[in-house]
Amino acid sequence: MNNLLNDPAILRDIILDHYSYPRNKGLKTGDKYKEVHMASESCIDDITVQSVIEDGVIKEINFDGIACTISTASTSMMTELLIDKTIEEAKVIMDNYFSMLDGQAYDAEILEEAVAMKNVYKQANRIKCATIGWNAMKQIVLESESKDE
């Protein structure tokens, strides 16, 4: 594992960077987009994620909404990590991410910058924030699969 990703100062900077300059923010219009809206009462976050999946590959992910640092940053990281991955690859990454947020073992390598979220599981009330965007994307992936069958 990249040693830099063990340094709290760097991890904090990564979160701040994604929060201040979220990647793939802003929704687009078009029939090709599959969209999931996540709003939970137990946090204020209200996030919409949209994606284009073609031939088993995630071509595009965008998101928008009102959210805290952790939701915004984690969703932004998710978009960067999963774009251009195959569904199979994406599912492995998602599994590892959810394991990390669950306080379980995970492969730090493949989560790349998203390991910045590794301590969130200790703040039980914020786990939802760190997973809201990921859950939206998971739903889109699962729906795309069930349609393919």
Next chain:
Amino acid sequence: MNNLLNDPAILRDIILDHYSYPRNKGLKTGDKYKEVHMASESCIDDITVQSVIEDGVIKEINFDGIACTISTASTSMMTELLIDKTIEEAKVIMDNYFSMLDGQAYDAEILEEAVAMKNVYKQANRIKCATIGWNAMKQIVLESESKDE
């Protein structure tokens, strides 16, 4: 005070007698009757009392309904005691009766047989039974007065 009315066995007989052979039971029809229906959730009793009051004198009282020993007997006693009394006399009797049921001082003489109810105040949950018919009559008397004004 009549000594007989201090003897528990006699008082018990009086109650049983009024319960088994209630006086003035059965309602009559006619415009001249003023009627009050008493039904309370806190006992099962459901009693209707009707009366004719003319020139300040209680000419007639009847009652009917489904009720326990205490309600039936006390109402029956009430009818016997108050018929042919003036409103002023009736009010004095009623005041004394309610005092007795309240555990307060009362004039046993004028309550006659109704002193059989003297211990009911010790069974707090049965005070309602011993006063339901009396309260109905009190209401009729009060209404007759307010109309006279």
Next chain:
Amino acid sequence: MFDVNNIRKDFPMIVNNPNLIYFDNSATTYKPYCVLNAVKDFYENKTANVHRGDYDNSFIVSSEFDEARNVVAKFLNCDKNEVVFTSGATHSLNQAAQYGFQYLEKGDVILTTLSEHASNILPWFNVSKKTGATIEYIKQDKEGIIDLESFKKQMNSKVKVVTLAHVSNVLGHINPIKEIAKIVRKFDCILVVDGAQSAPHIKVDVKDLDVDMFAFSSHKMCGPDGIGVLYGKSEILNKLEPLIYGGGSNARFTSDGNILLREIPERFEAGTPNIEGVLGLKKAVEYLMDIGMDNIHNHEVKLKDYMISKLKELDNVTLYNPSADTGIIAFNVKGVFSQDSGSYLNNKKICVRSGHHCAKMVPNLINENDTVRASMYLYNTFEEIDRFIEALSNLNIESALDIFF
């Protein structure tokens, strides 16, 4: 092993009043220490509101609240999102009747029984009044037992709602809900069951029974007051309108009057819930499940059989439901008004209920306006029944007056 002496040690009311015989368990039940402790813990260590996790106590309480829903779902064998917390069976049943306001119209029929509790009949009277649907009654014998054959004949395409108690609170029979459901399923009709007297006493599996909605109260099953449950199949809940609107039940609303409701079951739970009630109910359900619903029912059946056999030996007693399936016994002492019997027993430190027990149409069945009801629960004993029978054997119109002298 079911050991009533151990069970009695779990209840502060019994520990503090070992000689008081409590036979009014259909009205409400005693609560064990574990339930009191759950409530106490909420007051002393984690008072907070739910649905938000802004700080630790709020998060902890929200998680336990959630967990309570899981526990109730397990108790009923249903999905977590099919468990709606309400303020009690009455509230649950009114929420269920909301279905009638939405989907019933003139010409439709609501089929119910004459032995229903007010809480499961008045909401439907109201539906009838406002929609024009009519109420009809399932045939019952004079003990309140339902005749399935004639029920089958009463069913037709006009019947849109069948609603009845799982166990009547006066007559104590277990109605054949599963068989009724099978008949109902042949029609476009829903089955609503008032479980106020069953959930505390017998194993209830809503999937196996195949009911559409099922209601009960915590306070009748060792839990706190002011909390109850409405189970609803998710298909039904998804098309049911909330009875109460407010905070916590909506995801969004805008000044032009648009409301986006939350998913089921939260959309039915507007306002701050009875959190201590939910945490207490969770403990109560765990307590009952630990002992085992079948063990509880077995114990009650033994008590009931014993009580009935003893009552039958008394010449001065009229028994209205000798074939009762549960620990609910309705009787009168000949010549003694029910309330006088109640007072007499009270003076012998025996708590029973007299009257119509909120089931004011039962007189149509048993031909008696009011009764004395003795209703038992897991902590009652054979010795208590002996004392009760002894007291009754001496009760007559004269001794009923003893308390006044």
Next chain:
Amino acid sequence: MFDVNNIRKDFPMIVNNPNLIYFDNSATTYKPYCVLNAVKDFYENKTANVHRGDYDNSFIVSSEFDEARNVVAKFLNCDKNEVVFTSGATHSLNQAAQYGFQYLEKGDVILTTLSEHASNILPWFNVSKKTGATIEYIKQDKEGIIDLESFKKQMNSKVKVVTLAHVSNVLGHINPIKEIAKIVRKFDCILVVDGAQSAPHIKVDVKDLDVDMFAFSSHKMCGPDGIGVLYGKSEILNKLEPLIYGGGSNARFTSDGNILLREIPERFEAGTPNIEGVLGLKKAVEYLMDIGMDNIHNHEVKLKDYMISKLKELDNVTLYNPSADTGIIAFNVKGVFSQDSGSYLNNKKICVRSGHHCAKMVPNLINENDTVRASMYLYNTFEEIDRFIEALSNLNIESALDIFF
């Protein structure tokens, strides 16, 4: 003499967690020992149902239940029969809105505010949807303050209901209810007041205010969960239909669908009430009245003035209601999302709430989607405010992330 140190000793949550700062009192409040003891006493010494006196405990509990109504009537300065026990403010407000279903029609207007809590706006949205009456909003400035002159202009004969919070749970102003009532009285219109945030904190005299209905919750005023009150003028209650039907609210019913309801207030209290809740609320009200509502309000105003003056000194804080009348303060830390502020404060053992606080139209006023809310009560101290300010002064987007490292 009001002595906050003595008061703190009355609350188990404070005794057990003296360093935990609880500033979420608008959501729910701590409960004093005396309330817990009332509940405990019910569990341990007199568990029984109410409304019947068949045996001693039932009679005792019924009498105390009755007495609780007297205590609440004294608290509000109204008649005993004008006090309806409900499961909470949300239930009370839905019961109040029943008036709308009965008496409003297309063309009528319901006048309310943009700062209402969901529980006082969604029931009226529902009335509007079903009756065709329209909702209009009373003019407020950006702090939520009502302009009486423009309110006067908005009133006309079409307005049939004016409904608003006595104190907003986000913006903390005391609305001029008495003045509003005077204006409303000139029309054939009722005034419904959501007292969830006023009854716990200031003296409320419903006669003096001249409101038609007034709602509040026990849990926000040191009492148990799952219990609340709807005050209604007897003339109004007498023509209001119950929201919930069932046992205890009717005197008679017959199989042909006839119901004879009990008198007010019992007709609104179908089902077994939250008895332990009522007994606990009684104690809570007595506790607050003993201390004195004016003393409580004075203490909170001093705390609020102090907190506002300190917040104004912080460059990194935006304050939304500097002119608040009560201990409810809405703010944000610049550049920090409200929920991040909440978590940061939680890690400093300070409980606040972030979000829209169930008042989802407030953004229309303050132009901010969500806020941090600190809300105080009689047991909060100046030292707690100092610790709160100290924590806030170090809060920024970077330190907000400390909790994750």
